[in-house]
Amino acid sequence: DSVFAHVVRAPEDPILGVTVAYNKDSSPVKVNLGVGAYRTEEGKPLVLNVVRRAEQMLVNDTSRVKEYLSITGLADFNKLSAKLIFGADSPAIKENRVTTVQCLSGTGSLRVGAEFLARHYHEHTIYIPQPTWGNHPKIFTLAGLSVKYYRYYDPATRGLDFQGLLDDLTAAPSGAIVLLHACAHNPTGVDPTIDQWEEIRKLMRSKGLLPFFDSAYQGFASGNLDADAQSVRMFVADGGECLAAQSYAKNMGLYGERVGALSIVCKDSNVASKVESQLKMVIRPMYSNPPIHGASIVATILKDRQMYDEWTVELKAMANRIISMRQQLYDAMQARGTSGDWSHIIKQIGMFTFTGLNVEQVSFMTREYHVYMTSDGRISMAGLSSRTVPHLADAMHAAVT
Numbered sequence: 141d142s143v144f145a146h147v148v149r150a151p152e153d154p155i156l157g158v159t160v161a162y163n164k165d166s167s168p169v170k171v172n173l174g175v176g177a178y179r180t181e182e183g184k185p186l187v188l189n190v191v192r193r194a195e196q197m198l199v200n201d202t203s204r205v206k207e208y209l210s211i212t213g214l215a216d217f218n219k220l221s222a223k224l225i226f227g228a229d230s231p232a233i234k235e236n237r238v239t240t241v242q243c244l245s246g247t248g249s250l251r252v253g254a255e256f257l258a259r260h261y262h263e264h265t266i267y268i269p270q271p272t273w274g275n276h277p278k279i280f281t282l283a284g285l286s287v288k289y290y291r292y293y294d295p296a297t298r299g300l301d302f303q304g305l306l307d308d309l310t311a312a313p314s315g316a317i318v319l320l321h322a323c324a325h326n327p328t329g330v331d332p333t334i335d336q337w338e339e340i341r342k343l344m345r346s347k348g349l350l351p352f353f354d355s356a357y358q359g360f361a362s363g364n365l366d367a368d369a370q371s372v373r374m375f376v377a378d379g380g381e382c383l384a385a386q387s388y389a390k391n392m393g394l395y396g397e398r399v400g401a402l403s404i405v406c407k408d409s410n411v412a413s414k415v416e417s418q419l420k421m422v423i424r425p426m427y428s429n430p431p432i433h434g435a436s437i438v439a440t441i442l443k444d445r446q447m448y449d450e451w452t453v454e455l456k457a458m459a460n461r462i463i464s465m466r467q468q469l470y471d472a473m474q475a476r477g478t479s480g481d482w483s484h485i486i487k488q489i490g491m492f493t494f495t496g497l498n499v500e501q502v503s504f505m506t507r508e509y510h511v512y513m514t515s516d517g518r519i520s521m522a523g524l525s526s527r528t529v530p531h532l533a534d535a536m537h538a539a540v541t
């Protein structure tokens with residue numbers, strides 16, 4: 141028999157597996173609120189107009205070839221990505237202290253950064269928020285780091301457990317790595333205020349904790365690209381070092397193109413170039429060099445002022461639709477007089493609402509109402525439309541009544 145006969149069947153992924161279950165359901169009222177992927181009011185995936193235009197320009201440019209990119213990826217994509225997250229006026233960029241490598245979307249950027257740290261950074265402990273994106277602990281563990289948690293979400297207030305966060309980071313060994321969601325924390329939708337970010341920054345710098353930012357929703361939280369990068373820019377402004385993983389999956393709708401970047405901000409340009417040389421040693425045996433198409437779309441848009449502005453308009457429209465879904469769901473819960481305080485639906489930001497529904501209530505909603513969501517009670521607001529809000533509100537009302 142097969143040499144793989146002993147292989148144990150693995151469970152479906154807690155997030156992507158929800159889509160697998162949704163696709164198998166033949167119910168006409170089913171709704172997928174699992175994976176964080178934007179859907180229009182008609183419930184369809186969205187390709188931004190500016191992306192279509194950029195692709196048309198690429199196709200029409202017959203001088204373009206399909207040669208390998210360098211190990212670090214498309215050079216102008218890397219420069220433009222650094223500018224996008226750190227700001228056009230970033231001192232770190234001006235002083236050439238940033239190295240940026242194109243990676244396979246946010247996940248690939250996190251993994252390459254983690255592999256680099258496991259090989260070249262003295263502290264192998266990484267503190268990640270409790271709760272966090274389900275893939276984080278697996279990425280860091282498989283890269284050879286040891287994962288610990290810092291308190292982040294307070295179920296009682298459905299807000300930030302700020303004191304718990306400070307206490308846990310204070311107790312962390314100096315030099316430990318700390319993963320920070322740049323904005324729109326997944327799954328809670330709860331972010332520190334600017335003042336709280338400043339306190340976190342001071343504490344982390346005083347203990348030499350190494351910030352590793354995960355920026356998967358820049359522009360999605362507030363609709364403003366600069367506002368959503370404030371946390372990252374505060375740290376970079378103090379002259380310290382940090383890592384930042386960027387994804388264009390959500391904010392440019394390039395999910396399947398796998399477009400992202402890892403940046404490492406260093407003390408000086410000589411260190412930055414040595415770091416880049418070692419990042420290449422991580423990437424080459426992993427996937428050799430990144431895909432050309434998605435990065436070309438992003439570079440085409442970011443380097444053209446008019447296309448960049450068009451992108452910000454479409455991005456704001458996506459953010460606004462999600463915010464209107466929050467208001468509609470909140471109003472629907474109020475209209476039903478559903479017991480409990482549902483104001484967190486409109487207070488939380490970004491793509492997700494952390495409802496506070498438990499595993500049993502979630503499976504009830506899936507079984508009886510064909511509502512698909514992750515078992516931690518997270519719902520992707522981007523998967524909702526005015527048409528499906530009443531159905532979801534009915535399901536939530538029934539689940540808690």
Ligand SMILES: Cc1[nH+]cc(COP(=O)(O)O)c(/C=N/[C@@H](CC(=O)O)C(=O)O)c1O
Nearest residue numbers: 155175176245246247273326354356387389
């Ligand atoms: C915080 C965070 N970081 C990184 C990623 C990875 O995105 P990438 O497609 O590799 O650029 C995601 C994706 N989150 C959604 C999709 C998924 O789970 O893959 C989600 O939470 O539904 C995140 O939510």
